[in-house]
Amino acid sequence: MGIFFRRTKKLGKNTRLNFSKSGVSLSRKAGPVTVNSRGRITIRLGKGLSWRL
Numbered sequence: 001m002g003i004f005f006r007r008t009k010k011l012g013k014n015t016r017l018n019f020s021k022s023g024v025s026l027s028r029k030a031g032p033v034t035v036n037s038r039g040r041i042t043i044r045l046g047k048g049l050s051w052r053l
Contacts, residue, residue: 007019014029018036027036032044041053 009017034042
């Protein structure tokens with residue numbers, strides 16, 4: 001596992017702008033499901049536990 005960089009900026013209640021080494025993306029959260037502009041889907045299973053599709 002290497003070193004990584006990620007920074008987020010909240011744009012609204014459920015919207016974030018994400019900055020990382022690979023570029024910029026936008027993510028939206030709907031309940032336990034988060035979808036970003038790159039097509040990645042993350043489902044929160046519990047506190048500190050999530051599943052990335």
